[in-house]
Every structure is written in C-alpha cells, then in structure tokens.
Amino acid sequence: MSVSSPPPLDFLGLRDLLSPEERMVADAVRRLVDERVIPVIGQHFERGTSLLEVVPEMAGMGLFGMHLQGYGCAGMSSTAYGLVCQELERGDSGVRSFCSVQGSLVMFPIRAFGSEEQKLRWLPKMAAGEVIGCFGLTEPDFGSNPAGMLTTARKDGGSYVINGRKRWITNGTIADVALVWAKLDGKIRGFLVEKGAPGFTSYEIEHKMSLRASITAELIFEDCRVPEDSMLPDVEGLRGPLGSLNEARFGILWGALGAAAACYEAALDYATNRVQFSRPIAGYQLTQEKLVQMLTEISKGQLLAYRLAQLKEAGRCTPAQISMGKMNNVRQALEVARTARSILGANGITLDYPVIRHLLNLETVYTYEGTNEIHLLTLGREITGISAFE
Amino acid sequence: MARHLLTRPVEWLFVNIAVCAKCVPISAVTIEIDPTTKRVKREGVSHELDPAAASAVEEALRLVEAHGGEVTVVTMGMPNAVDEIRKALAMGAERGVLISDPALAGSDTLGTAKALAAAIKKGQYDMVICATESTDTYSGLVPGQLAELLGVAALTFAKKVKVEGSKAVVRRQTDFGYQVVEAELPVLITVSSGINEPRYPSLKGIMGAKRKEIATYSAADVGLSPDQVGESGAREKVLTVGKPPTRAQGTVVTDEGDGGVKIADFLASLKVL
Incomplete structure (x- = not known):
C-alpha cells in the first residue's frame, strides 16, 4: 500500500x-x-x-x-x-x-x-465521533422558505414541548442528538433534542435515487418534551440556521469540485483508452472540447473556492459570496458529471465507474442547502437591492 | 549506538527507536534513470515517504505505545526531505534527523549506511527499524551494512515484532514459512511489507508536527570525510543502465485432447516438474 x-x-x-x-x-x-x-x-x-x-x-x-x-x-x-x-x-x-x-x-x-x-x-x-448529530430545519412544506416553518416549541414548567415534522434530514435515524429549529412565541430558536426523548421519532426516507450511501430521514415531534437547558441560548431568528448553513455551503462549494474532478478523471481515462473508428475517442475534437470545458470549469471553481477561503479566514466572506460559490460550483459540477457521462457512453450508466453515482448525488447537492435558484436570487438581491423572492 | 536496556530496571521497558526512512519518487510517477549520472532522477519529481518506511514508522510507534519511549526518524536525502519527515512526525514520531549534503550525492549503499550509522550514533537508541528494502531502488543492502557498522544484531524480514524484557522477538518471514528469532537489545530490525497498515495522520498530529524538531546534519557534522561517502567514497560503480529485455513471445498450447500432457512436457522442459 x-x-x-x-x-x-x-x-x-x-x-x-x-x-x-x-x-x-x-x-x-x-x-x-x-x-x-x-x-x-x-x-x-x-x-x-x-x-x-x-x-x-x-x-x-x-x-x-x-x-x-x-x-x-x-x-x-x-x-x-x-x-x-x-x-x-x-x-x-x-x-x-x-x-x-x-x-x-x-x-x-x-x-x-x-x-x-x-x-x-x-x-x-x-x-471524537462518539455522538452523531443531525440538523432539523427543512419541513415537508417549507424548504426554500424556512421562516414559514410550522414546528413550534412552548414553555411548560421546566421543559419545552416541541411539535412538528422535519424532513430530508441527513443522519436523522442514527443521530444521538438532533438540533431542531422551532418557533417559540413566533421566534425561531434551536433545541438540542436527544435520541429517545419522549415524543421524538424518526424514520428513514426510502426509494431515493441520489445520496444512496447516506441516511435521509423524517423527524417527528409529538409533544416532545426536552429540558429547559436544551435550547441554544445565544441565537434567535433565522440567523441561527442560516449562519450554520453558510458554514456548510462553504464546504459544499469545495466538495462539489471533488465530485467533478472524479468525473473528469474517469472521463479522461476512459477517453484515452476507448478506441472507436481509428483512434482513442480522446483524439476526436468533439471529445477534446468536452474534456477542456470540464477542466476549465473545475479550475475556475477551484479559484473561486480558494478565494472564498481566503476571505473567510480574514473574516470578510459574505453570505452572498458563499451563494455565488455554491451556485456556480455545484451547477458546474453537475454539468461536468453529465458531460463525463456522455463521454463514457453506455458505460457511463453503470456503477463500475464513479460517474453516474456522482451525477445522481449532485442532483441532490444542486438543490439542498439552498437551491440553485435561491442562491441566484440572493445574489440578485445583493446587486440590485431588490428582493425577488416573492 | 546505544544505551543498553539492561542498565535499566527490567520492568522499565521503554524503547527508544530510530527508524530509517527514505524519500522516494511518488508511486504515480515512472522512475527514470539519468543516463549520464546513472542515478535515479530526483530533480523536479514529487517525492513521498517510502510506503515501506511508513510501515517501519508504524511498527515503531506501536512499540513505543506499548512500552513507552520515543521514535526518531532518520533519513539521508535532499533538503526538501524535511517535508516527508514531517509526515512521519505527524503520524506520531517525536523528532527527525536529516543528513543532507551535496557531498553525499552518488553514495553507494555502504556510503548511505555509513551516513545513517554516524547519525544514529549521535543519539541513544535501543532499536533501529528499517524497511526490508526501499521501493525505488530495491537493493535491500543498507540494513545489513548498518547493523554491522552499529555493531548490533540484525533481525530481518519481520512480520511481527515484540519486546520482551531486554530482548526483541521477531516472527520472521521465510520462503518456507516463518521463524521466531530473538536478540538482545540494542538491535536492528527490518520489517516486511504488509506487516501493518500505516495510520492516517490526525489533524492534531499534523499541526503538532510543525513544532517538532528536525536536526539537519552535513556529512562533516556526523564526522564523515568526503572520501568515505558520495561519489568519491563509493566502492561500487554503476557501469551501465538498460531497460529490461522484452519478454519473448509466449507459447500457445492448443488443446487437442492432450493439453494436459503438453503442459506437463513444457514444464518438464523447463525443469519445473
């Protein structure tokens, strides 16, 4: 080795x-x-x-x-x-x-x-990985508009009582603790709900064709009672979940490039070995155009990611800049995966190669943690000063 | 080399270990030989800690985790070998020693062993662990020469290493099975490939590695004169370098009901049967 x-x-x-x-x-x-x-x-x-x-x-x-x-x-x-x-x-x-x-x-x-x-x-x-966590923000009817969430918490003596449902929750069935965002007196607050808390159940969402090697769950809270000290004391409103998502989106805009690189490398390798007509398909101009386009987009995405990391380290990275990174890099990664899939021909649809798996996964990454459209509108609002969300 | 374990109370079993670790071209590149110098081309080639040496580091770390003690990584190489030494420090080795000197360029295996021995003698070790051979030049000569220069026993081809009292006990891989051999410390051990799986360095280990000491010595610092090492001190000389002969075309045996006999005859002609 x-x-x-x-x-x-x-x-x-x-x-x-x-x-x-x-x-x-x-x-x-x-x-x-x-x-x-x-x-x-x-x-x-x-x-x-x-x-x-x-x-x-x-x-x-x-x-x-x-x-x-x-x-x-x-x-x-x-x-x-x-x-x-x-x-x-x-x-x-x-x-x-x-x-x-x-x-x-x-x-x-x-x-x-x-x-x-x-x-x-x-x-x-x-x-140390001894405790696994999950993050409950999205609801069955509230994805891009988390402020409309229906999950509530109410104070009852020395406890909070949570009611509602959270959907599309990664690791939801194996998590030892769920960070659940719920409205307390109309204001969004974060609650740390332990596995086994009375009134808290979860089940795995099946029949997914994407992120199949990852657990996705629905969390159900029916008069779920948690101790008073379960609430995160220092944040109120959407700032809590959106600040967390901003951190995660920074990871995604880097991560998507990894998936894209895997697809590009698989396509380049395939194209240089697959002979059709008189030569390897990498020797045909149409394939070279695809490969060059893929490499160029990955490289541009890497520059964007690297610059955003610099800004983040300097404490100057704005949510809109992160939106640009997430929007661009995931969109381009998906395009790279689709192009790679076309280079691999029929082999591109089998799990013998990594391409179709990454392509299917990226379909999720494209819409989770802020859809492509929501990030676009975030940037639109940033440059025009006019919100076009509603 | 060495402080002798027997000078300590028997129950005080900690072992200080020097691991000889070479930096070799990364496995993704094809090694090229410079036709003029007849040496492996190293300029402009990415290097890595030899995977075989990483197993030696891992084995040393397991021993000090069991018995206490420290691991020191010793290498002879270009100045940028410090980057690879840091990888061993990130795994958990405590300090590094780099012998780097233009005068060492072109050293034969004995010259390399002399340099390593001289650096090891500057420290206090109960054990030296080496890979059986490096994965770039595969001579396998340095460990034996090093043991001789240090005046210690060599236990080679280890698949399992234990320290019991004042002895090292090694399960030694052979062509026909294995032997269990032992020797009093201090001792030199070569580990076979696959003896372990080198650990992944932790992020804390990586951050800690930059604060660990890497001593850099010239040939003179370890008491070697130019006529003992390098091109001028080399006793072996590479006369020619060539590509391995292309394999002759294989023999196709057509089975016409007598395939087994034909194969047996063929093997008999090779004196295999």
Missing part, C-alpha cells in the same frame, strides 16, 4: 499556495478516501447503505468540526476544511455530507450559539 495517492487535479497549481500543513491534511484525507471509500462506495450506493464504517477513522483523524477552535476540535484553517470537503466528495457526496452535517450544521451552531455547558457536553464527543 502507499502512503500517498496520485496527485490531485490541480491544473493551475493552487497547491503551491497551500501551507505544508494544509497539503498534508489534503493528502491524508485523499489517502483515506482512496483506501476506505472508493473501493466500497459503489456497493453501498447500490444497496442503499450508509458508509458508516469510515466514521471512526474520520473521527480519529479529527475531521469533525476541524475548523472550530477548542473543545476537542482541531482548529484548522477554512482552506484546510475546504480541501477536506473536496477530497471527501471525490469519494462520494454522502461522505462529505456526513462531515458537513456533523461539523458545520451541528457542531458549529453549538460552538457559536450554545451555552458553555452545551459546548462541554456535546462538542468533544462529537469531535
């Missing part, structure tokens, strides 16, 4: 801009993905089983909450976090989603908005 993998797709030499530690982090995760994810992910996808066996190793490396400071977290740069997402999603969007949900959607808000007791109780165990 090797302690390193073939070098990453990096046409513009962005690796030269990384610190030695960032390079080492990316290389270590690359090796993890090559050895532990890629050999088995096709089977998991086909069977619809989650790749949970890699979780202890991800935790052991310190990937969960790696960009957070203290409480057992590694405190790495935003760039390092982005690189990790890129490598994980080169394996599968489901693996990256696991890491995003755990670190950005649950650990980040606890770190940013939780009480000291909540941080001490949850973060070290979540960093």
Whole structure:
C-alpha cells in the first residue's frame, strides 16, 4: 500500500499556495478516501447503505468540526476544511455530507450559539465521533422558505414541548442528538433534542435515487418534551440556521469540485483508452472540447473556492459570496458529471465507474442547502437591492 | 549506538527507536534513470515517504505505545526531505534527523549506511527499524551494512515484532514459512511489507508536527570525510543502465485432447516438474 495517492487535479497549481500543513491534511484525507471509500462506495450506493464504517477513522483523524477552535476540535484553517470537503466528495457526496452535517450544521451552531455547558457536553464527543448529530430545519412544506416553518416549541414548567415534522434530514435515524429549529412565541430558536426523548421519532426516507450511501430521514415531534437547558441560548431568528448553513455551503462549494474532478478523471481515462473508428475517442475534437470545458470549469471553481477561503479566514466572506460559490460550483459540477457521462457512453450508466453515482448525488447537492435558484436570487438581491423572492 | 536496556530496571521497558526512512519518487510517477549520472532522477519529481518506511514508522510507534519511549526518524536525502519527515512526525514520531549534503550525492549503499550509522550514533537508541528494502531502488543492502557498522544484531524480514524484557522477538518471514528469532537489545530490525497498515495522520498530529524538531546534519557534522561517502567514497560503480529485455513471445498450447500432457512436457522442459 502507499502512503500517498496520485496527485490531485490541480491544473493551475493552487497547491503551491497551500501551507505544508494544509497539503498534508489534503493528502491524508485523499489517502483515506482512496483506501476506505472508493473501493466500497459503489456497493453501498447500490444497496442503499450508509458508509458508516469510515466514521471512526474520520473521527480519529479529527475531521469533525476541524475548523472550530477548542473543545476537542482541531482548529484548522477554512482552506484546510475546504480541501477536506473536496477530497471527501471525490469519494462520494454522502461522505462529505456526513462531515458537513456533523461539523458545520451541528457542531458549529453549538460552538457559536450554545451555552458553555452545551459546548462541554456535546462538542468533544462529537469531535471524537462518539455522538452523531443531525440538523432539523427543512419541513415537508417549507424548504426554500424556512421562516414559514410550522414546528413550534412552548414553555411548560421546566421543559419545552416541541411539535412538528422535519424532513430530508441527513443522519436523522442514527443521530444521538438532533438540533431542531422551532418557533417559540413566533421566534425561531434551536433545541438540542436527544435520541429517545419522549415524543421524538424518526424514520428513514426510502426509494431515493441520489445520496444512496447516506441516511435521509423524517423527524417527528409529538409533544416532545426536552429540558429547559436544551435550547441554544445565544441565537434567535433565522440567523441561527442560516449562519450554520453558510458554514456548510462553504464546504459544499469545495466538495462539489471533488465530485467533478472524479468525473473528469474517469472521463479522461476512459477517453484515452476507448478506441472507436481509428483512434482513442480522446483524439476526436468533439471529445477534446468536452474534456477542456470540464477542466476549465473545475479550475475556475477551484479559484473561486480558494478565494472564498481566503476571505473567510480574514473574516470578510459574505453570505452572498458563499451563494455565488455554491451556485456556480455545484451547477458546474453537475454539468461536468453529465458531460463525463456522455463521454463514457453506455458505460457511463453503470456503477463500475464513479460517474453516474456522482451525477445522481449532485442532483441532490444542486438543490439542498439552498437551491440553485435561491442562491441566484440572493445574489440578485445583493446587486440590485431588490428582493425577488416573492 | 546505544544505551543498553539492561542498565535499566527490567520492568522499565521503554524503547527508544530510530527508524530509517527514505524519500522516494511518488508511486504515480515512472522512475527514470539519468543516463549520464546513472542515478535515479530526483530533480523536479514529487517525492513521498517510502510506503515501506511508513510501515517501519508504524511498527515503531506501536512499540513505543506499548512500552513507552520515543521514535526518531532518520533519513539521508535532499533538503526538501524535511517535508516527508514531517509526515512521519505527524503520524506520531517525536523528532527527525536529516543528513543532507551535496557531498553525499552518488553514495553507494555502504556510503548511505555509513551516513545513517554516524547519525544514529549521535543519539541513544535501543532499536533501529528499517524497511526490508526501499521501493525505488530495491537493493535491500543498507540494513545489513548498518547493523554491522552499529555493531548490533540484525533481525530481518519481520512480520511481527515484540519486546520482551531486554530482548526483541521477531516472527520472521521465510520462503518456507516463518521463524521466531530473538536478540538482545540494542538491535536492528527490518520489517516486511504488509506487516501493518500505516495510520492516517490526525489533524492534531499534523499541526503538532510543525513544532517538532528536525536536526539537519552535513556529512562533516556526523564526522564523515568526503572520501568515505558520495561519489568519491563509493566502492561500487554503476557501469551501465538498460531497460529490461522484452519478454519473448509466449507459447500457445492448443488443446487437442492432450493439453494436459503438453503442459506437463513444457514444464518438464523447463525443469519445473
């Protein structure tokens, strides 16, 4: 076995801009993905089983909450976090989603908005992978418009009582703790609901054709009673969930490039080996145009991702800039996957190659954590000053 | 080399281990030989910690985790080998030693062993662990020479390593099975490929590695003169370098009911049967 993998797709030499530690982090995760994810992910996808066996190793490396400071977290740069997402999603969007949900959607808000007791109780165990978290914002009837949520919480003595449903929740059935956003007296608040809390049930959403190696669930709260200290004390309104999503979207805009790179590399390899008529199909102008277009879009996306990481590290990255990254990089990744699929011809639809799996996964990534359209309208509002959401 | 374990109370079992780790061209590149110097081309080629050496580091880390002690990674190479040493430090090794000097270029295996031995003698170790051979040049000569220069026993082709009291006990892979051999510490051990799976460095390990010490020595720093090492000190000389001969076309055996006999005759002609 090797302690390193073939070098990453990096046409513009962005690796030269990384610190030695960032390079080492990316290389270590690359090796993890090559050895532990890629050999088995096709089977998991086909069977619809989650790749949970890699979780202890991800935790052991310190990937969960790696960009957070203290409480057992590694405190790495935003760039390092982005690189990790890129490598994980080169394996599968489901693996990256696991890491995003755990670190950005649950650990980040606890770190940013939780009480000291909540941080001490949850973060070290979540960093160690001993506690798995999920994030409950979307509802069956409220996706792009989370402010309309129907889930409520009411104070009852020393408890809160939660009622409502949350849908499309990654890791919802295996989570030890769910961060649930609910309206308390009309204002959105975050509640940490433990598995087994009375009135809290969940079930897995089946028949998915995308993110099949990731668990997606519906959470049901029927007079679910949680202790008073379950509420995140330091945030109120949409700022809580949207701030968390902003963190996760930063990971997604890097991650999508990993999926795209996997598709491009599969297509390039296939095109140079597949002979039709007189030569490998890579030798035909139509295929070269496709390959060049794919590589160019991935490289542009990498530049965008790298710049957003710089801004984030400087504390100057705006939600609109993140929207541009998520919108562009996922859209382009999906386009790259579709183009790769066309280069592979019939072989492009089998799980013997990674392309159709990434393509199907990216169909989810395209709409989750802010649809392409919502990010577009966010940017539209940013540059015109006029909201076109309604 | 070495501080002897027997000078310590028997129950105090910690072992300080030096691991010889080479940086080799990454496995994704085809190794090229410079026709003029007849050496492996290293300029402009990405290098990595030799996967075989990573197994040696892993084995050393497991031993110190069981018994206490420290792992030091020793390498001879170009100045940028520090990046690869840091990977071993990120895995958990405590310090690194790099012997780097233009005068060392062109060293033969004995010159390499002399440089490694001289650097190892500057420290206090109970054990030296090497890969059986490097995965770029595959000579497999350095560990034996190193053991001789250090004046310690060599336990080779280890598939399992244990420290019991003042002894190292090794399950040794052979062509016909395995042997269990032991030697008093200090000792040199070579580990076979597949002895373990090197760990993934943790992010904390990676961040911690940049604060760990890597001592860099020139040939003179370890007491070697130019006539002992490098091109001028080399006793072996590479005369020619060539590509392996192309394989002759295979023999196709057509089975006309007598395929088994034909194959048996063919094998008999090769004196295999």
